[in-house]
Amino acid sequence: MTKAGMTQPGLTKTGMIDFRDVNKWFGALNVLRDITLSVEPREVVVVCGPSGSGKSTLIRCINGLETIKDGHLIVDGQRVGDPATNMTQLRTEIGFVFQSFNLYPHKTALENVTLAPIHVRKIPRAEAEQAGRELLAKVGLADKVNAYPAQLSGGQQQRVAIARCLGMRPKIMLFDEPTSALDPEMISEVLDVMVAVAEEGMTMMVVTHEMGFARKVAQRVVFMDAGAIVESGTPDEFFSHPKTDRSRAFLSKILRH
Amino acid sequence: MMWQQFVSLAGSYPLALRGLGMTVVLSLISLVLGTLLGFGLGILRTGGSRLLSSVIGAWVDLIRGTPFLVQIFLIFFILPEFGIELDAFTAGVIALTNLAACFICEIVAAGIRSVPSGQVEAALASGLSRWQRMRQVVLPQAMRIVLPPLVGQYVLLIKDSSVVSAIGLTDLTRVGWLVVQRVPNGLLVFFLVGVGYFIVCYPLIMLARRLERRMGAAHGEVQL
Ligand SMILES: Nc1ncnc2c1ncn2[C@@H]1O[C@H](COP(=O)(O)OP(=O)(O)O)[C@@H](O)[C@H]1O
Ligand SMILES: [Mg+2]
Numbered sequence: 001m002t003k004a005g006m007t008q009p010g011l012t013k014t015g016m017i018d019f020r021d022v023n024k025w026f027g028a029l030n031v032l033r034d035i036t037l038s039v040e041p042r043e044v045v046v047v048c049g050p051s052g053s054g055k056s057t058l059i060r061c062i063n064g065l066e067t068i069k070d071g072h073l074i075v076d077g078q079r080v081g082d083p084a085t086n087m088t089q090l091r092t093e094i095g096f097v098f099q100s101f102n103l104y105p106h107k108t109a110l111e112n113v114t115l116a117p118i119h120v121r122k123i124p125r126a127e128a129e130q131a132g133r134e135l136l137a138k139v140g141l142a143d144k145v146n147a148y149p150a151q152l153s154g155g156q157q158q159r160v161a162i163a164r165c166l167g168m169r170p171k172i173m174l175f176d177e178p179t180s181a182l183d184p185e186m187i188s189e190v191l192d193v194m195v196a197v198a199e200e201g202m203t204m205m206v207v208t209h210e211m212g213f214a215r216k217v218a219q220r221v222v223f224m225d226a227g228a229i230v231e232s233g234t235p236d237e238f239f240s241h242p243k244t245d246r247s248r249a250f251l252s253k254i255l256r257h
Numbered sequence: 258m259m260w261q262q263f264v265s266l267a268g269s270y271p272l273a274l275r276g277l278g279m280t281v282v283l284s285l286i287s288l289v290l291g292t293l294l295g296f297g298l299g300i301l302r303t304g305g306s307r308l309l310s311s312v313i314g315a316w317v318d319l320i321r322g323t324p325f326l327v328q329i330f331l332i333f334f335i336l337p338e339f340g341i342e343l344d345a346f347t348a349g350v351i352a353l354t355n356l357a358a359c360f361i362c363e364i365v366a367a368g369i370r371s372v373p374s375g376q377v378e379a380a381l382a383s384g385l386s387r388w389q390r391m392r393q394v395v396l397p398q399a400m401r402i403v404l405p406p407l408v409g410q411y412v413l414l415i416k417d418s419s420v421v422s423a424i425g426l427t428d429l430t431r432v433g434w435l436v437v438q439r440v441p442n443g444l445l446v447f448f449l450v451g452v453g454y455f456i457v458c459y460p461l462i463m464l465a466r467r468l469e470r471r472m473g474a475a476h477g478e479v480q481l
Contacts, residue, residue: 063382092384102379106397115393116383168383 015074016041016172016203017062022071024057031057033228035071041171044204046214046235049224050250055207058224059174062205063087063094076171092120095165099177101157103149109136109160110145113167121168128167135163139193155186159193166197173197175206209254211239223247265440266449269432276432277453283428284415284457287350291357291414292407298358299365300391313362320359325420328352333424349421357414364406368399401472408465412458419454429453 015038024032031054039045047055060066062075064087073080078090103112113132117123123131136145139159149157158178165173175194179187191213198204198217208214214221214235221238223231225246231238242248302313320328333348343351372395380390422431433450437443 065378065381088384088386091382094382096379096382098375098379100375102373102375104376104379104394104398116385119389119393120384120386164383 015039016043016076017205018072018074019058020072020074022061022068022073024061024066024068031227032061032068033226035229037222037229037232039203039205041203042201043220044198044202044206044218046218046221047205047207047224048209048214048221048250048254049230050253053224054227055224056176059096059176059205059207062172062174063091063096065096092116092168093171095162095168095170095173097158097161097165097173097175097178099180101149101154101161101181103157103160103164105149108146108148109141109152109163112149112160113164116164117167132163132167135166136160138166138196139163140189153186154182155189158182158186158190162190162193162197170202172203172205175204175208177207179208179210211235211254215239223250225250262440262442262445266436266445269436269439272427272432272435273429273449273453276427276429277457279426279428280415280418280430280453281457283346283349283353283421283426284418287353287357287418288411288414290350290354292361294354294358295361296365298362299369302362302366303369304387317359317362320356321363325352325356325417326423328356329420329424345421345424345426348424349418349426353414353418353421356417357410360410360414361407364403364410365399368401368403369395371402372398405465405469405472408461408468412461412465415458415461416454 017037017039019035019037022032022035023030035058037045047058049055057066061068061073061080064080067081075090076093078085080087080090103109104115107115110129110132113135114125114128117128117131118125121128133142133145136142139162141156141159141163144152144156144160147156149160152160162178178194179190182190187210191210194204194206194213195217206213206218218235220232221235222229223238223242223244223246231242231244231247233243238247239251242251298313298317302310304310329348329352332352333343333345336343336348376394376398377390380394385393418428419430422428422434425431427435429450433447437446440446
């Protein structure tokens with residue numbers, strides 16, 4: 001590092017998400033190893049790899065749910081982990097969809113969607129509710145506006161969770177295995193919503209093993225193993241012509257199901 | 258003999274009402290203040306600062322680990338040595354508020370810790386501030402865990418308030434001591450004192466039981 005400003009990597013680049021030599025440890029475990037990855041605006045990147053390879057940790061760093069030890073991570077032109085960066089503000093630009101939905105159980109579907117727009121974006125309640133209803137209709141849940149999460153199926157809950165993110169009109173959407181906790185018959189209803197979001201030009205990073213989704217909307221597939229990015233390519237390159245033994249072994253496992 | 262005692266007891270009813278009033282007023286003020294303080298401490302206890310959390314934890318342990326009578330004596334008899342004069346009522350309110358706050362702090366902290374971390378992460382990820390996360394996401398869910406033991410704690414604290422009679426406050430218990438000097442039938446007098454406390458506490462016991470049953474509901478905010 002020399003003078004500040006001169007060496008701020010990424011500030012001059014257009015990458016929406018820019019990892020530069022990022023490392024992270026959990027105790028002695030080097031959970032992210034020299035990660036360098038740039039995601040362009042409107043790009044959809046699918047992240048896959050065996051369980052425990054660091055996929056969740058990777059995308060959780062982007063909105064500061066995890067902190068990085070060294071390297072640089074620049075999101076929407078702001079340096080994550082820099083004391084000068086207002087993380088709360090940056091998070092309003094990043095939607096995060098969890099494997100386990102994490103809807104607020106004491107709030108209705110509509111209240112889940114409008115909470116942050118009303119309290120963080122300071123949008124008037126009536127306006128936020130109107131927008132919330134439209135979003136829920138868009139994810140196919142117009143009739144579930146007043147339902148509580150416990151009254152919804154997993155697929156419906158995950159669609160509410162996606163609507164909840166979209167309600168903030170984010171620049172980036174992150175998905176952490178959004179369909180892994182779902183019964184098989186509910187997977188496609190969630191993937192359809194994600195495809196629609198991608199086709200509207202959202203910048204997305206999606207941790208998933210759904211090849212159909214990747215082939216349909218992803219520009220790039222990134223394969224992780226033991227904390228490192230081992231391989232990266234177009235969905236067709238990766239799924240049809242994997243280059244490494246590790247990716248071949250991984251693909252043969254997920255294809256068997 | 259018996260008849261005389263009854264007449265004498267009946268004549269003491271204004272005093273008994275005064276005692277009941279003192280117990281109710283003292284408890285009410287202390288429980289309201291103690292609840293506010295207890296929630297504040299409980300939130301800080303689970304908040305970011307390790308130091309603050311252990312300071313509060315140490316204070317709570319100290320208060321929970323010493324007799325209430327000793328705490329009241331310290332406040333009423335020792336503080337004046339340092340130039341802080343308190344009347345008995347203020348001393349009683351301070352002591353009982355502090356005791357309530359310490360117990361409630363731990364109940365609230367346990368409730369907050371019971372909220373799954375995914376809830377906080379979802380709230381964080383959507384850009385809610387620390388206070389908004391607490392107010393909108395964590396506390397409403399923690400209340401399900403907090404309410405039944407909280408109301409149960411109120412009952413215990415109302416009964417603990419009898420200790421203020423030791424610094425001369427004319428509460429229900431002290432009225433018992435006063436009356437028993439005129440009516441030498443301790444069994445009868447303190448039976449009636451017990452009835453007085455029970456009348457105050459019983460509705461709360463019922464409420465606690467009702468809340469416990471209601472906590473089974475799968476969703477929705479807790480309504481009393
Ligand atoms: N909070 C944590 N503390 C310690 N180790 C963790 C923590 N979170 C994840 N890990 C470990 O880091 C590794 C990567 O985890 P994760 O990013 O969840 O992998 P993936 O999402 O690819 O399954 C795993 O070995 C996991 O056990
Ligand atoms: Mg994971």
